[in-house]
Amino acid sequence: xxxxxxxxxxxxxxxxxxxxxxxxxxxxxxxxxxxxxxxxxxxxxxxxxxxxxxxxxxxxxxxxxxxxxxxxxxxxxxxxxxxxxxxxxxxxxxxxxxxxxxxxxxxxxxxxxxxxxxxxxxxxxxxxxxxxxxxxxxxxxxxxxxxxxxxxxxxxxxx
Numbered sequence: 001x002x003x004x005x006x007x008x009x010x011x012x013x014x015x016x017x018x019x020x021x022x023x024x025x026x027x028x029x030x031x032x033x034x035x036x037x038x039x040x041x042x043x044x045x046x047x048x049x050x051x052x053x054x055x056x057x058x059x060x061x062x063x064x065x066x067x068x069x070x071x072x073x074x075x076x077x078x079x080x081x082x083x084x085x086x087x088x089x090x091x092x093x094x095x096x097x098x099x100x101x102x103x104x105x106x107x108x109x110x111x112x113x114x115x116x117x118x119x120x121x122x123x124x125x126x127x128x129x130x131x132x133x134x135x136x137x138x139x140x141x142x143x144x145x146x147x148x149x150x151x152x153x154x155x156x157x158x159x
Contacts (some may be wrong), residue, residue, distance in 0.1 A: 002109030006075050010055075013074075013075065013131055014036065014075075015075050015077065016075075016107075018070050018077060018106040018107045019106070021106040021107065021148075021149075022106070023104055023105060023106055024104065024105075024106075024148055025102070025103075025104050025146075025147050026102070026103050026104070026105060026108050026109055026145070026146060026147030027100060027101060027102045027103075027109065027113045027144075027145070027146045027147060028100070028101050028109045028110040028112070028113040028144065028145040028146075028159060029099065029100045029101075029113060029142070029143045029144045029145075030098075030100065030109060030110070030113035030114045030116070030117045030140065030141060030142050030143060031096065031097060031098050031099075031105065031117060031139070031140070031141060031143050032096075032097045032117040032118065032120075032121050032138070032139055032140035032141070033093075033094060033095070033096055033097065033121075033137075033138050033139045033140060034057075034094045034095045034097065034121050034124050034125060034136070034137055034138075035093055035094040035135065036088055036093070036094035036095065036128065036132050036135050037134065037135075038092075039131065039132070040094075040128050040131055040132040040135070041090060041091075041092060041093075041094065043128070043131065044090045044095065044128075045088040045090055049112075049127060049128060049131070050131060051127045051128075051130070051131055052064035052127070054124055054127035054128055055090070055124070056126055057123055057124075058086075058088055058095075058097075058120040058121070058123040058124040058127065059086045059087075059088060059120065060119065060122055060123075061100055061119050061122070061123030062084075062097070062116040062119050062123070063084045063086055063116065064119065065116045065118065065119025065120065066081060066084045066086075066099065066101055066109075066112040066113070066115055066116035066119075067081060067084070067112075068115075069111050069112045069115040071143045072115060073111050073115065074112050077105075077106075077107050079103055079105040079107060079109070079112075080103060080104075080105060081101060081102070081103055081109065081112060082102050082103050082104060083101065083102035083103075084100075084101050084102075084112070084116060085090055085099065085100045085101070086098070086099045086116055086120050087099075088120065088124070091156075094116075094135075095124060096097050097116075097117050097120050097121055097124075097145045098099075098143075099113045099116035099117045099120070100113065101113045102115065106158050107148075108147065109145075110145055113138060113142065114141075114142060117140050118137070118140055121137040121140070122137070125137065126144070141155065142155065143155050145158055
Protein backbone atom coordinates (compact mmCIF):
# COMPACT_ATOMS: atom_id res chain seq x y z
CA UNK A 1 0.00 0.00 0.00
CA UNK A 2 1.36 3.40 -0.92
CA UNK A 3 1.81 6.21 1.57
CA UNK A 4 -1.14 8.58 1.81
CA UNK A 5 0.08 12.01 0.71
CA UNK A 6 -2.61 14.03 2.49
CA UNK A 7 -1.90 12.56 5.94
CA UNK A 8 1.03 13.58 8.14
CA UNK A 9 3.08 11.32 10.43
CA UNK A 10 0.48 11.69 13.22
CA UNK A 11 -2.43 10.75 10.95
CA UNK A 12 -3.76 14.31 10.66
CA UNK A 13 -5.00 15.63 7.32
CA UNK A 14 -2.65 18.09 5.62
CA UNK A 15 -2.26 19.95 2.38
CA UNK A 16 0.60 18.52 0.35
CA UNK A 17 3.57 20.85 -0.22
CA UNK A 18 3.96 21.13 -4.00
CA UNK A 19 6.52 23.96 -3.94
CA UNK A 20 9.30 21.61 -5.04
CA UNK A 21 7.43 20.31 -8.08
CA UNK A 22 8.10 21.67 -11.56
CA UNK A 23 5.49 23.82 -13.25
CA UNK A 24 4.18 21.95 -16.27
CA UNK A 25 1.21 21.99 -18.61
CA UNK A 26 -1.49 19.79 -17.13
CA UNK A 27 -5.02 18.87 -18.09
CA UNK A 28 -7.81 16.58 -16.97
CA UNK A 29 -11.03 15.42 -18.54
CA UNK A 30 -14.01 14.22 -16.53
CA UNK A 31 -17.44 13.03 -17.58
CA UNK A 32 -20.82 12.39 -16.04
CA UNK A 33 -24.42 11.74 -16.97
CA UNK A 34 -27.81 13.07 -15.97
CA UNK A 35 -30.54 10.52 -16.63
CA UNK A 36 -33.78 12.23 -17.60
CA UNK A 37 -37.30 11.37 -18.66
CA UNK A 38 -38.13 11.31 -22.39
CA UNK A 39 -40.34 14.36 -21.84
CA UNK A 40 -37.42 16.42 -20.49
CA UNK A 41 -35.12 15.23 -23.28
CA UNK A 42 -37.73 16.52 -25.73
CA UNK A 43 -37.91 19.87 -23.90
CA UNK A 44 -34.10 20.21 -23.92
CA UNK A 45 -33.94 19.44 -27.64
CA UNK A 46 -36.64 22.03 -28.39
CA UNK A 47 -35.15 24.63 -26.03
CA UNK A 48 -38.46 24.95 -24.21
CA UNK A 49 -37.58 24.08 -20.62
CA UNK A 50 -39.79 26.06 -18.22
CA UNK A 51 -36.92 27.79 -16.37
CA UNK A 52 -35.09 28.84 -19.53
CA UNK A 53 -31.77 27.80 -21.09
CA UNK A 54 -31.04 24.76 -18.92
CA UNK A 55 -27.98 23.68 -20.90
CA UNK A 56 -26.49 27.19 -20.93
CA UNK A 57 -27.00 27.60 -17.20
CA UNK A 58 -25.43 24.19 -16.54
CA UNK A 59 -22.43 25.04 -18.75
CA UNK A 60 -21.74 28.29 -16.88
CA UNK A 61 -22.31 26.58 -13.52
CA UNK A 62 -19.73 23.94 -14.45
CA UNK A 63 -17.14 26.58 -15.33
CA UNK A 64 -17.85 28.39 -12.06
CA UNK A 65 -17.58 25.09 -10.16
CA UNK A 66 -14.13 24.42 -11.60
CA UNK A 67 -12.98 27.88 -10.53
CA UNK A 68 -14.31 27.40 -6.98
CA UNK A 69 -12.96 23.88 -6.37
CA UNK A 70 -10.45 24.83 -3.62
CA UNK A 71 -13.32 26.52 -1.74
CA UNK A 72 -15.30 23.27 -1.80
CA UNK A 73 -12.67 20.53 -1.46
CA UNK A 74 -10.65 21.22 1.70
CA UNK A 75 -7.18 20.03 0.64
CA UNK A 76 -7.19 21.20 -2.99
CA UNK A 77 -4.58 23.78 -3.94
CA UNK A 78 -5.85 27.06 -5.37
CA UNK A 79 -4.33 27.08 -8.84
CA UNK A 80 -4.71 29.27 -11.90
CA UNK A 81 -6.98 27.67 -14.46
CA UNK A 82 -6.04 28.49 -18.03
CA UNK A 83 -8.98 26.81 -19.71
CA UNK A 84 -12.26 25.19 -18.76
CA UNK A 85 -14.52 23.71 -21.42
CA UNK A 86 -17.84 22.17 -20.41
CA UNK A 87 -19.85 20.32 -23.05
CA UNK A 88 -23.40 19.05 -22.59
CA UNK A 89 -24.78 16.66 -25.20
CA UNK A 90 -28.46 15.73 -25.18
CA UNK A 91 -28.89 11.99 -25.73
CA UNK A 92 -32.04 9.85 -25.80
CA UNK A 93 -31.45 8.86 -22.14
CA UNK A 94 -30.54 12.36 -20.84
CA UNK A 95 -27.44 14.58 -20.94
CA UNK A 96 -23.78 13.58 -21.25
CA UNK A 97 -21.46 16.10 -19.59
CA UNK A 98 -17.76 16.41 -20.41
CA UNK A 99 -15.32 18.87 -18.88
CA UNK A 100 -11.70 19.50 -19.81
CA UNK A 101 -9.63 21.71 -17.53
CA UNK A 102 -6.14 23.05 -18.35
CA UNK A 103 -3.43 24.76 -16.33
CA UNK A 104 0.31 25.29 -16.18
CA UNK A 105 1.06 24.68 -12.52
CA UNK A 106 2.62 22.34 -9.95
CA UNK A 107 -0.40 20.11 -9.40
CA UNK A 108 -3.12 18.54 -11.52
CA UNK A 109 -6.67 19.59 -12.24
CA UNK A 110 -8.58 16.33 -11.83
CA UNK A 111 -10.62 17.68 -8.92
CA UNK A 112 -11.48 20.82 -10.89
CA UNK A 113 -12.75 18.70 -13.81
CA UNK A 114 -14.78 16.47 -11.47
CA UNK A 115 -16.22 19.48 -9.66
CA UNK A 116 -17.16 21.13 -12.97
CA UNK A 117 -19.05 18.03 -14.11
CA UNK A 118 -20.77 17.66 -10.74
CA UNK A 119 -21.85 21.30 -10.51
CA UNK A 120 -23.03 21.32 -14.14
CA UNK A 121 -25.11 18.22 -13.39
CA UNK A 122 -26.56 19.78 -10.24
CA UNK A 123 -27.47 22.96 -12.10
CA UNK A 124 -29.14 20.94 -14.86
CA UNK A 125 -31.19 19.02 -12.31
CA UNK A 126 -32.20 22.32 -10.71
CA UNK A 127 -33.33 23.65 -14.09
CA UNK A 128 -35.52 20.61 -14.88
CA UNK A 129 -36.63 19.34 -11.46
CA UNK A 130 -40.13 20.80 -11.83
CA UNK A 131 -40.78 18.56 -14.84
CA UNK A 132 -38.54 15.63 -13.86
CA UNK A 133 -38.11 15.24 -10.09
CA UNK A 134 -36.65 11.76 -10.70
CA UNK A 135 -33.54 12.99 -12.59
CA UNK A 136 -30.41 11.02 -11.64
CA UNK A 137 -26.76 12.17 -11.65
CA UNK A 138 -24.48 9.22 -12.36
CA UNK A 139 -21.08 8.03 -13.57
CA UNK A 140 -19.03 11.11 -12.63
CA UNK A 141 -15.41 10.11 -13.22
CA UNK A 142 -12.00 11.17 -14.50
CA UNK A 143 -11.37 9.93 -18.04
CA UNK A 144 -7.88 11.29 -18.64
CA UNK A 145 -5.13 13.36 -17.08
CA UNK A 146 -2.02 14.73 -18.74
CA UNK A 147 1.14 16.32 -17.40
CA UNK A 148 3.19 16.25 -14.27
CA UNK A 149 5.47 13.45 -13.15
CA UNK A 150 3.06 10.66 -14.14
CA UNK A 151 2.55 11.98 -17.67
CA UNK A 152 -0.55 10.60 -19.34
CA UNK A 153 -3.23 8.50 -17.65
CA UNK A 154 -6.36 7.30 -19.44
CA UNK A 155 -9.22 5.25 -18.04
CA UNK A 156 -8.96 1.70 -19.30
CA UNK A 157 -12.33 0.43 -20.37
CA UNK A 158 -13.08 -3.29 -20.47
CA UNK A 159 -13.11 -4.75 -23.99
